Amino acid sequence: MLKAVRGTRDLLPPETALWNFVEAAVRDVFRAYNFHEIRTPIFEETQLFSRAVGEETDVVSKEMYTWEDRTRAESEKGQSLTLRPENTAGVVRAYIEHKLWDRGLNKLYYIGPQFRRERPQKGRYRQFYQIGAEMLGPATAGSESPARDAEILELLATLLDRLGIENWTLELNSIGCANDRAKYNEALRKALEPVAAKMCADCQRRAVTNPLRVFDCKVPEDQPIIEELPRISQYLDEPCRKHFEQVQEILNAVGVAVHVNDRLVRGLDYYTRTAFEFTHGALGAQNAILGGGRYDGLSEMLGGPSAPGIGFAIGEDRLVLALKENAEAVQPKPDVYIAPLGAGMDREAARLARELRRHDLIAELGDETFRLKKSFEVASKLGARFILIVGENEVKAGAFALKNLESGEQVSVARAELARKIQAGH
RNA sequence: GUGGGAGUAGCUCAACUGGCAGAGCAUCGGACUGUGGCUCCGACGGUUGCGGGUUCGAUUCCCGUCUCCCACCCCA
Numbered sequence: 209m210l211k212a213v214r215g216t217r218d219l220l221p222p223e224t225a226l227w228n229f230v231e232a233a234v235r236d237v238f239r240a241y242n243f244h245e246i247r248t249p250i251f252e253e254t255q256l257f258s259r260a261v262g263e264e265t266d267v268v269s270k271e272m273y274t275w276e277d278r279t280r281a282e283s284e285k286g287q288s289l290t291l292r293p294e295n296t297a298g299v300v301r302a303y304i305e306h307k308l309w310d311r312g313l314n315k316l317y318y319i320g321p322q323f324r325r326e327r328p329q330k331g332r333y334r335q336f337y338q339i340g341a342e343m344l345g346p347a348t349a350g351s352e353s354p355a356r357d358a359e360i361l362e363l364l365a366t367l368l369d370r371l372g373i374e375n376w377t378l379e380l381n382s383i384g385c386a387n388d389r390a391k392y393n394e395a396l397r398k399a400l401e402p403v404a405a406k407m408c409a410d411c412q413r414r415a416v417t418n419p420l421r422v423f424d425c426k427v428p429e430d431q432p433i434i435e436e437l438p439r440i441s442q443y444l445d446e447p448c449r450k451h452f453e454q455v456q457e458i459l460n461a462v463g464v465a466v467h468v469n470d471r472l473v474r475g476l477d478y479y480t481r482t483a484f485e486f487t488h489g490a491l492g493a494q495n496a497i498l499g500g501g502r503y504d505g506l507s508e509m510l511g512g513p514s515a516p517g518i519g520f521a522i523g524e525d526r527l528v529l530a531l532k533e534n535a536e537a538v539q540p541k542p543d544v545y546i547a548p549l550g551a552g553m554d555r556e557a558a559r560l561a562r563e564l565r566r567h568d569l570i571a572e573l574g575d576e577t578f579r580l581k582k583s584f585e586v587a588s589k590l591g592a593r594f595i596l597i598v599g600e601n602e603v604k605a606g607a608f609a610l611k612n613l614e615s616g617e618q619v620s621v622a623r624a625e626l627a628r629k630i631q632a633g634h
Numbered sequence: 635g636u637g638g639g640a641g642u643a644g645c646u647c648a649a650c651u652g653g654c655a656g657a658g659c660a661u662c663g664g665a666c667u668g669u670g671g672c673u674c675c676g677a678c679g680g681u682u683g684c685g686g687g688u689u690c691g692a693u694u695c696c697c698g699u700c701u702c703c704c705a706c707c708c709c710a
Contacts, residue, residue, distance in 0.1 A: 209683090214701065266708050270635075294710085322710080327635075330703070331710080338710060410707080424708090476709090485710095492704080499710060523710030549668065584670035599668065613670070 215326070215334025222539040226528055230371065231319055234339055237367045238317045241359070243341055246316040248298035254288040259509055260297035262477025267293050271324040291323035296478070296503065296519055297510075299342045304512035312349040313356075317341040319524070330529075331494035337524035340500075344507070344517025352516040354451050357482045357502065358458035360518055364486060364498065365464045373530050376497065378465065379485045381472040382452035384444045386480065386505065392443040393419055403433050423471035439470045448481055455482060478503040482518060488530045497530060498522035543569040544630050545587035548576040549599035557598045560608075560626070567627035588613060594630055 212218055219227060238245075254274050261268050272293050276286040292298055295318050308314050319339045326332060343360060345351040361378065368376050383389060396419040404415040407422075407430045414421040425434060444452065459466050474483045483501035491497065500520025507515035544564060548557035554576040561573045572590055574583050580597070587595045597609040608626065611618035612633060621629050 211683095211701075271708085324709080326708070327706095328702080329705080332708095336710065340710090421708090474709095493706085494709075496710060521710055526710060547669095580668050581666075581670075586670090588670045595670080597668075601668080609668085611669075616670095618669080 213334075215328040217333065223528070225539040226531060227524070230524065230527060230531065231339070233371055234317075234319070234367060237363065237370060238341065241315070241363050243315040243317045246299060246302065246318050247320070248292075248295065248302055248318065250321065251289050251291050252298055252301065254290040256297050256301055256510070257290055257293060260300065260476075260478055260506060261294065265476060267324060267476065271326055273323050273325055293324045294322055294476070294521065295320065295338060295340050296342060296506070296521070299519075300344070300503075300506050300510055300512070300515070300517070303344060303515060304507060304510060309346050309513060309515060311345070313343060313345040313351055315341070315343050329494070330492045331523070331526045333525060338521040339524050339527075340519060340521040342517055342519035344515050344519075347514065347516055351518075352504065354454035355458060357451075357455040357518055358462070360500070360520060361455075361459060361466075361484065362462050362464050364520065364522075368486065368497075371527070371531060373488065373497075373527070375489055377467050377487050379469040379472050379487060380456070380466050381440070381469055381483050382444060382448060382455075382481050383440055383473060383479060383483050383501075384448045384481060388440070388443050388445055388448060392438070392440050395438050395443065396420070396422075399437050403436075407433060420473040423473055434471075441470050451481055474499065474501055478506040478509065480504045484520070488526075491526055491530060494523075494526060496523070497526045540570060541591040541593065542572040542587075543592070543633075544594040544596050545572045545574060545583070545590060545592035546596045546598060547574040547578070547580065547583035547587065549580055549583075549597055550576060552576070553598050553600070553603070556603055560596065560598060560623075564627055564630065567631070569627060569630055593633055596626070 235245075254272070257272065258268050263269065273291040275289060277289050279286050299316055299318065302308070303314065317340065320337065321335050322338050323335055325334055328334060341360070341363075343351065343356050350356065361380075365378065384392065397415070400415040400419055400422065404412050407415070408425065408427045411422050411425050411427070411430055414425075422434060422437070425431075441449075456466060456468070472483055472485060474485075479501040481502040481504065485496045485499045487495045488497045489495065498520055500518070502516070502518040504516040506517065507513060546557050546561050546564075548554045557573060557576070561571045564571045572587075572592060574586065578586070583597075584595060592613060595611050595613055597611070599609075602608045605620070607620045607622045609618060610621045610626065610629060619629075
């Protein structure tokens with residue numbers, strides 16, 4: 209049997225109703241913050257990602273779907289293309305390509321699939337969906353201001369509350385600028401040298417390859433050692449330190465609770481200063497429901513002008529997972545089930561369906577070969593509020609039997625009154 | 635990529651130490667010829683994930699493989 213390939217899946221009703229609910233709410237929130245939608249291609253030149261995300265990151269070095277494009281002319285060299293593993297790089301590429309700096313501060317959001325070739329598990333898929341936003345532009349447009357960071361974080365808090373997601377935690381840190389991080393990395397490496405031998409195998413490896421990752425360690429025995437390690441906060445230069453402080457002050461002023469976590473590090477190369485994650489219990493090991501941060505140097509890394517920015521990506525799959533814990537989304541139910549009764553009645557039923565649907569009612573059209581009992585059963589199963597019987601008697605009389613399936617009340621209603629009567633039944 | 639668990643009807647799951655593949659729900663039909671939900675009766679439904687091996691005989695044991703789940707790595 210043919211199956212969806214590993215790590216991909218079909219989203220079926222009624223679950224799609226939940227996805228639509230999420231996306232509608234998200235668009236609504238973005239609207240209030242004056243964000244506008246951007247849609248970038250689902251695949252890009254490979255080098256966009258290797259340069260932006262970082263050649264050495266796991267995402268680029270082992271998780272990308274990359275292929276060489278077919279060439280039409282021999283003179284053309286096959287281009288290396290990649291399914292996007294994230295969307296920030298594409299947005300910044302578009303920013304540069306279309307010279308969006310002319311517009312001042314850009315506030316863009318996207319919703320769409322991303323692709324990473326990882327081992328699937330709960331909340332992790334090879335085709336997964338991200339809802340993200342980016343605020344970027346010339347520094348003169350205010351893009352570098354801590355107010356932008358706070359605005360993004362406050363938006364996210366609003367969004368999660370709006371969706372009815374409870375028990376989220378905002379983990380916040382500053383990882384400084386590239387300069388700070390280089391100094392810090394060196395200090396960390398030095399501090400780890402004498403103690404690494406006493407740590408777990410993973411940490412011994414990290415101490416060499418990626419010292420920052422030591423902070424992700426969950427082995428209890430290692431914790432006392434980790435506690436003693438120098439923190440990035442001690443290595444922030446004055447502007448970075450002040451920036452971080454101001455972000456927290458604004459969040460405090462607007463009443464968004466923050467958990468400063470100086471062990472929070474982010475994986476992609478382009479992040480600077482503010483780094484954050486919103487976590488949620490009951491998601492299993494993949495407890496980060498969204499993540500993001502500032503990327504002040506990214507535009508320049510891609511050959512563009514200076515364009516400080518900050519953004520985030522929500523794992524929509526994980527968001528939906530968290531939402532399922534609380535409320536079961538209700539798929540819209542038919543307002544009325546139209547039951548044609550007997551041969552030739554389907555024409556009149558179709559006319560009525562057309563009319564009622566034009567009144568913005570959800571109408572399900574039955575089948576004239578069904579016995580009335582079966583029509584009732586189907587209507588009940590669909591959760592229709594009304595059933596409308598279209599039989600010979602009704603057509604002759606010019607009035608139709610309309611039964612409220614919840615109350616059991618049945619009345620005879622003239623054609624012209626049908627839509628109003630059904631709407632009133634809400 | 636690494637380690638562990640699981641795959642049996644559309645769904646949720648049984649099947650002792652290797653011995654006729656089952657139940658509930660769902661679906662369809664009937665009880666009930668223009669009135670649903672409840673109840674009762676009946677029917678349909680299977681390459682036991684796939685491929686090989688051991689055996690008189692494999693859902694069961696062995697090997698391989700695929701997929702999902704859990705954890706690691708990493709990330710959303």
